[in-house]
Amino acid sequence: MTRFILVFTLVLLALFTVEMLVPVQTHVIVPFTGALATLSAALVTPFDPSVVAFGKVLQFSDTGFAVSIEAGCNGVEATIVLIAAVVAFPASWLQRVAAILLGFVAIQALNLVRIISLFYLGNWNMDFFSWIHLYLWPTLIMLDVLIFFVLYLRYLAKRPLPATAHG
Amino acid sequence: MAEANHLRQFLLLVFVLLLPCFALWTVSSGPLAVPAIGFVNSVLTAWLPQIVDTLYVDGQRALLMTRFGETGGTLIPLSEASEQLGFPVNPSVLSYSLPFYTALHFATQRDNYLNTWIIGVLVLYPLMALGLLSVCLKTLMVGLGRALFQQPDAWVPDPNLIGLLYQVNVLLVPTLAPVMIWLWQSRETPLLRNMLRFTQVAGDPPAAT
Numbered sequence: 001m002t003r004f005i006l007v008f009t010l011v012l013l014a015l016f017t018v019e020m021l022v023p024v025q026t027h028v029i030v031p032f033t034g035a036l037a038t039l040s041a042a043l044v045t046p047f048d049p050s051v052v053a054f055g056k057v058l059q060f061s062d063t064g065f066a067v068s069i070e071a072g073c074n075g076v077e078a079t080i081v082l083i084a085a086v087v088a089f090p091a092s093w094l095q096r097v098a099a100i101l102l103g104f105v106a107i108q109a110l111n112l113v114r115i116i117s118l119f120y121l122g123n124w125n126m127d128f129f130s131w132i133h134l135y136l137w138p139t140l141i142m143l144d145v146l147i148f149f150v151l152y153l154r155y156l157a158k159r160p161l162p163a164t165a166h167g
Numbered sequence: 168m169a170e171a172n173h174l175r176q177f178l179l180l181v182f183v184l185l186l187p188c189f190a191l192w193t194v195s196s197g198p199l200a201v202p203a204i205g206f207v208n209s210v211l212t213a214w215l216p217q218i219v220d221t222l223y224v225d226g227q228r229a230l231l232m233t234r235f236g237e238t239g240g241t242l243i244p245l246s247e248a249s250e251q252l253g254f255p256v257n258p259s260v261l262s263y264s265l266p267f268y269t270a271l272h273f274a275t276q277r278d279n280y281l282n283t284w285i286i287g288v289l290v291l292y293p294l295m296a297l298g299l300l301s302v303c304l305k306t307l308m309v310g311l312g313r314a315l316f317q318q319p320d321a322w323v324p325d326p327n328l329i330g331l332l333y334q335v336n337v338l339l340v341p342t343l344a345p346v347m348i349w350l351w352q353s354r355e356t357p358l359l360r361n362m363l364r365f366t367q368v369a370g371d372p373p374a375a376t
């Protein structure tokens with residue numbers, strides 16, 4: 001457990017520092033965040049044609065209300081936490097990579113729900129928007145990471161330990 | 168199979184408990200933040216006495232009062248100003264770790280609930296205080312600009328370091344710290360014992376297996 005926490009902390013800090021670097025922000029994080037906004041709009045527009053996306057902004061074309069998806073709202077930090085936890089936990093690298101890919105999908109799926117729900121909440125009531133945006137959704141996203149990781153642990157515990165797991 | 172039951176029970180209870188925990192926290196978030204605000208007030212007024220006058224509780228938020236006034240967008244000494252420059256600070260962006268941790272803690276079947284919960288809360292408070300300090304430094308950096316960094320008798324962190332501390336302590340720690348404390352305190356619970364026993368065997372050196 002102590003080894004897990006040490007490796008987890010080191011990987012977490014390393015990945016978080018890399019994420020903060022300007023080239024990474026410019027070439028990875030900002031385009032990814034823009035893609036999230038575009039995907040959110042693509043999911044919503046079939047049901048609500050008044051929604052448009054440009055860059056990392058989602059907007060109602062009729063009311064003019066818009067949200068901008070910023071750092072901390074793109075699920076990248078949650079993904080970094082999951083990667084650090086999976087890497088720190090003994091397993092084969094195949095299992096680790098599979099867990100990271102599946103976990104990324106699980107986090108981003110919930111994050112899309114978060115973005116779309118906040119977009120509609122903000123158009124309805126800013127007080128609810130602020131409360132749910134600042135406190136509830138970050139908790140639910142981290143809970144998503146935790147539940148995925150516990151399920152991963154459960155999966156590992158049911159399988160025989162591969163020879164490469166000591167790395 | 169008992170492990171599966173514990174997992175189902177945890178998943179159900181944690182979502183059920185989130186609602187009352189966050190409801191209680193919402194109505195009491197002001198008083199809950201008082202210890203952290205008091206501590207950070209002591210730190211800031213001792214560390215930056217020429218910048219910070221006081222940090223005090225103002226309902227659900229805190230107010231960070233500086234030793235400056237402002238006229239026409241320019242900072243002036245407080246002695247020459249008619250009004251004192253202050254900034255609102257939201258300690259709730261840090262203290263929501265308390266209801267999150269509480270829901271995780273009480274959703275997990277364990278022998279002793281109260282003692283370990285108190286220990287967990289006592290661990291969270293210094294992290295909240297560190298987060299609040301980061302928020303205040305970032306607020307002062309944005310609000311005062313160069314005046315913050317021109318302190319002859321006090322070391323002030325580099326702007327990049329203030330930014331990094333803010334990002335880590337506001338974006339990561341309030342949600343990550345409750346999970347880490349819960350994981351540590353739950354390592355011997357029926358929910359996690361079998362999974363972590365597997366890990367300990369796998370991670371231990373060969374002589375220990």
